[in-house]
Amino acid sequence: MAETEQVLKLTPDGELRFRGPFTDVVTADLKLSNPSEKRVCFKVKTTAPKRYCVRPNSGIIEPNQSVSVAVMLQPFDYDPEEKNKHKFMVQTMFAPDGPIESQEQLWKEATAEKLMGSKLKCVFEMPADSGSQAPVSKVKESEDKPTSSKPVKQVQLETAPPTYASIDDSETGKKDDDVQRLQTEVKRLNEENAKLKESEVRLRKVAISETVSSSPTSSAPAPAQQAIPNLPPIVYLIIAFILGLIIGKFIF
Template sequence: MSKLDQVLQIEPSVELVFRGPFNEVVTADLKLTNPSDKRVCFKVKTTAPKRYCVRPNSGVIESKGAVTVAVMLQPFDYDPNEKNKHKFMVQTMFAPDGKIENQEQLWKDVLPEQLMDSKLKCVLDPTGNSASQNSVVHEEKPTVGNVDSQKRQDEEIRRLKEQINALKEENSNIKAEEVRLRKVAMSDTVSSTPPPSQRVEVPTQASALPPYVYLIVVLILGILIGKIIL
């Protein structure tokens, strides 16, 4: 049985471009539009899950609706000589009628011939000047049923960026506190050692006179007394 064609309209459709610099989080948007008369379940996968954060990475798109997926590239040291082979895949299937109780179980139970998928290459542009026609996301007015979903996604992106900035600030504070404690420890060590001018000299006890000195004194006193008596 031949594989089903992708029902969603994916923009960009070929390449997902991330424009540098890459010393902070870089976000690229992936717009998924459902032109069909049925609900569609979607899931976004990547070959480098530790490098990218995808929000939302799965969900359901109503008929004639659309979802914007934010793909966030985490900060890293860019090497122009390193070949980038990262890829993304948008996997979809028609949603069953009624309420979906467990979407994860739905993906486990789906038959392979019911799946549709599209693959995109990941392009890293350190200059930020890439103008690939396939990577440009055109700005369109959001549909009525998609405004709340877009707001939630924007709020999630903002929250993640705030968490990253807070972690950076906390790391800087820890380093500053460590330097301060080192300075305090050195200052206490220096202040605990009194300078030479303040050191108290402990006087030594005068040594006793030798015994023969006392004998000489006694002899002299005896001679003087004898002269006085005579």
């Protein structure tokens, strides 16, 4: 099945050049232009996701609009003898009509017939004054090595196609780890908060009980009134008779 032709225009097209020295982050700019009348979803992939940082690494380009992508190569020890095999792929597809709730889910459900792709190889360049020449020992070794008179049979090895990984996959993993750590921290704080609330309630109960026990109770018995002595009836009669005589004297 023939591959669907890429709808986007890439600038540069074919390769990304990174100019050293590589002791710091080196950035290559990539421009993605959408000349069509439809929205286009894009995703940037690479064969070396740990060596690069891409902003933005995915998104949607509106009709007749463009997006600038910064491809940042992380610092590393440059070896001119090492053959660079890093490659990038800009994968695209037409966006569906209407709002898009999840681009991640949209890419998961996309079929191969809808996908378009453009590949770019990475080229590392060193300044002219860096003296990036092959070591003399290796050159000398190759010159002094005797050549065999026997014909050498050339065997062409089958190389497997490069494997491209989404840069946002590794970043999503980091985000998931951060979210998991935050969720664990929130759970721990909630548990500590619950324990503090329990301690506060317990202390309040203790304080209330101590206050009640130390304050005088309102149900304490009132002082007993002076009891009236119980006297025999004859005594009451005598007192009444005497009071009657006294009153009679005043009247008469």
